[in-house]
Amino acid sequence: MAGRGLEQLHEGPAEGALLLGRFAFNIRYQWFKNWVNSDVGQRLGLAPIPDGPVNLRMLRRTLSLEMAYRPGGLLASKIHLKHIAVATTEGYASRPGGAQAELLSEVNKHESERNLQLVLEEFRNYQQGILPAGPGARGLTEFFAGIDEKLDSAAASAPKIQRNDRDVLNLLTKRAKVLHLGPANYCWFTDPSRALCLKLAGTPTSDRPLIGMCDSARCPQATHHPGHRPVWAEHADRTKIFIGQLGTTRKSERTRLQADFDRALRVVAEIDAASATTDEESA
Known part of the structure; x- marks a missing residue:
């Protein structure tokens, strides 16, 4: 859904074109945080974003957690994150089970x-x-x-x-x-x-x-x-x-x-x- 929305908003949705391109995450995130915590964000019912460090790696892990805990989400996370093995996705999602649990037990x-x-x-x-x-x-x-x-x-x-x-x-x-x-x-x-x-x-x-x-x-x-x-x-x-x-x-x-x-x-x-x-x- 997010990818399709980006395609519709893209200025030149040509085949192979980058959806987002290069950008400064820290600056964009600060803008987004200021908007969510502003009066406009509060009127829309958005939950305020607390203070604290945030980076793309943390967002990637949070996304994997949210996806993995939905029905069939572990496989969906594997595909979305482009992991070769499900065991890697299990580690991202903090869900020891299957191959990861078997390896840990053996070790x-x-x-x-x-x-x-x-x-x-x-x-x-x-x-x-x-x-x-x-x-x-x-x-x-x-x-x-x-x-x-x-x-x-x-x-x-x-x-x-x-x-x-x-x-x-x-x-x-x-x-x-x-x-x-x-x-x-x-x-x-x-x-x-x-x-x-x-x-x-x-x-x-x-x-x-x-x-x-x-x-x-x-x-x-x-x-x-x-x-x-x-x-x-x-x-x-x-x-x-x-x-x-x-x-x-x-x-x-x-x-x-x-x-x-x-x-x-x-x-x-x-x-x-x-x-x-x-x-x-x-x-």
Whole structure:
């Protein structure tokens, strides 16, 4: 309907001619807003347009929402917005269903399985004497000790029953649900009020950590493991090179990089110390 109206109002409705052409949206929108909010718009019964930023992308999304929630609107939105797949239109319309819901469910399933396997690996490392490092290492070690105690008591009551990985996973499932992977640490998001990233961002009530703002050397819910050592070691080597390339006048940058370098070395040393027991026994 809108396209046909534009064709009738067009000065030269030739085949292939642009219906609208180029225009400055911000200026046109301000004119339109002033007219709707004027006495003329009020006499016509138009709802006033509130203050706030508006752009073409926002209008495109609003249009997709209005169309998609009408009968048969999802397919109509796909055609109108020229999307190749309906899943794209579902994302625009904020209507998880069909392909989008199936993909999201599959991703969540794989993430849950991956987290379970990671927690199981770290529990096996704990049993072999390879302990976690970092501010949250004590809490994680105590959790693993509690699980190990439960397994020992169960084995004592039934000596002929061997506990398999599935039995252990059942005990580790709750902890696996709060595991989030950082580039150089594990985040055990058990208590949002203790998460350093949420404190820095000013969002203490969030239900997920902000991994991009993670300072795992200070956060009480972060741990470092042997698999993270190469990342910290490489970071220390690169920082050392940067410090060596600084001139004598760049004292503030040297101080900042030196603190970063010292932190990386400390994390590497803590990871090495946490696994020293196993190395000594094997020697």
